[in-house]
Amino acid sequence: MTNCFILLAAGKGKRFKSNNPKQFTNYINKPLFMHSVDKAVKSKLFKSIIIVSNVPIKSIKDKSIKVIKGGNERYQSSQKALNFIKNKRFTNVFIHDAARPNFSIELLKKLNSNLKKNKAVVPYVTTNNSSKYKIGNKIQNLKRENLLFTQTPQCFHFKTLYNLSKLNNKKITDEASLFLNNNKIVKFIKGEENNFKITTKSDLEKKNIQNFYGIGFDIHRLIKNKKLYLGGIKIPFHSGLQGHSDGDVIIHAIIDGLLGAMRKMDIGTLYPSNNKKFKNIRSPNMLSPILKNLHKEGYFINNVDINLICERPKVSKYRKKIISSLSNLLIVNEDQINLKGKTVEKLGLIGKEKAIACESIISLNYYG
Numbered sequence: 001m002t003n004c005f006i007l008l009a010a011g012k013g014k015r016f017k018s019n020n021p022k023q024f025t026n027y028i029n030k031p032l033f034m035h036s037v038d039k040a041v042k043s044k045l046f047k048s049i050i051i052v053s054n055v056p057i058k059s060i061k062d063k064s065i066k067v068i069k070g071g072n073e074r075y076q077s078s079q080k081a082l083n084f085i086k087n088k089r090f091t092n093v094f095i096h097d098a099a100r101p102n103f104s105i106e107l108l109k110k111l112n113s114n115l116k117k118n119k120a121v122v123p124y125v126t127t128n129n130s131s132k133y134k135i136g137n138k139i140q141n142l143k144r145e146n147l148l149f150t151q152t153p154q155c156f157h158f159k160t161l162y163n164l165s166k167l168n169n170k171k172i173t174d175e176a177s178l179f180l181n182n183n184k185i186v187k188f189i190k191g192e193e194n195n196f197k198i199t200t201k202s203d204l205e206k207k208n209i210q211n212f213y214g215i216g217f218d219i220h221r222l223i224k225n226k227k228l229y230l231g232g233i234k235i236p237f238h239s240g241l242q243g244h245s246d247g248d249v250i251i252h253a254i255i256d257g258l259l260g261a262m263r264k265m266d267i268g269t270l271y272p273s274n275n276k277k278f279k280n281i282r283s284p285n286m287l288s289p290i291l292k293n294l295h296k297e298g299y300f301i302n303n304v305d306i307n308l309i310c311e312r313p314k315v316s317k318y319r320k321k322i323i324s325s326l327s328n329l330l331i332v333n334e335d336q337i338n339l340k341g342k343t344v345e346k347l348g349l350i351g352k353e354k355a356i357a358c359e360s361i362i363s364l365n366y367y368g
């Protein structure tokens with residue numbers, strides 16, 4: 001199965017009242033639309049990403065990402081994108097509005113797994129507000145339990161959606177409407193409160209941003225006949241780091257920094273060394289549940305700074321590789337990570353190449 005991700009970023013944003021369309025304004029450290037692009041890339045679910053935009057986007061270098069021109073209305077932009085990929089043999093297509101930058105990668109994965117048995121999968125949220133419906137001058141009560149507010153990303157079997165879309169010439173606000181208007185089955189799954197649509201300027205500030213900081217430190221002895229792992233990658237060296245796990249001091253210091261910022265104790269409490277279950281565990285596997293939790297609770301990593309303290313290996317030689325590996329593991333961009341190498345003038349255990357230590361400091365943004 002191959003998936004394509006279509007990002008609709010051609011809207012004029014009349015309610016936004018700015019010359020710069022809202023999709024391109026800066027939002028949490030980058031242009032708003034890039035949040036969706038980055039998440040689609042990081043999810044690894046998509047062979048290709050199509051951005052539909054009426055202004056040229058020059059910053060995109062990735063070959064799997066194409067920018068095409070949109071139409072006047074949302075449904076026309078969506079039609080153009082579907083037409084553009086019609087001969088590219090995608091099984092499924094995800095369609096997303098760039099104005100919703102806050103969905104999670106977990107939501108993409110949940111949508112994808114539901115596509116195995118369905119031709120249309122759509123996330124929704126409910127409301128706590130009492131709801132009414134106006135027909136002419138009459139206002140009626142509505143049962144709020146029966147109201148579904150649909151979000152994007154929405155995902156579909158490509159051919160089915162393409163055929164429905166081709167025949168449509170009416171304004172619709174999402175692709176789920178096409179399916180429902182044609183009496184086709186849609187699988188609705190729980191969406192995310194956080195995945196709200198940015199419509200006005202005040203929505204940009206809707207999230208109450210708080211900053212948290214955490215520090216981490218770790219040290220392991222070097223022993224013969226063990227592989228050396230630093231930042232999730234294997235590094236050729238005369239020894240490896242002793243420990244219950246693979247001894248990756250960089251990842252361990254990062255884990256403690258993350259837990260510190262989240263105010264959730266420390267790595268030893270989560271992974272006690274007397275628990276056989278964690279024997280020889282690879283450090284990326286220790287990191288991933290913590291990261292999942294971090295995203296679920298509404299935290300985002302702002303930046304990570306690392307001091308790797310060792311005589312050798314030389315950090316400069318592996319810096320690029322380690323940062324690239326950490327960027328994948330932490331689901332952040334490489335420019336959010338800094339790695340410094342520090343020697344200790346040949347002093348002590350570290351100086352004699354009998355141990356490697358690492359410290360980290362991490363800043364998290366919390367969007368409540």
Ligand code: ZN
Nearest residue numbers: 218247249252
């Ligand atoms: Zn450790």
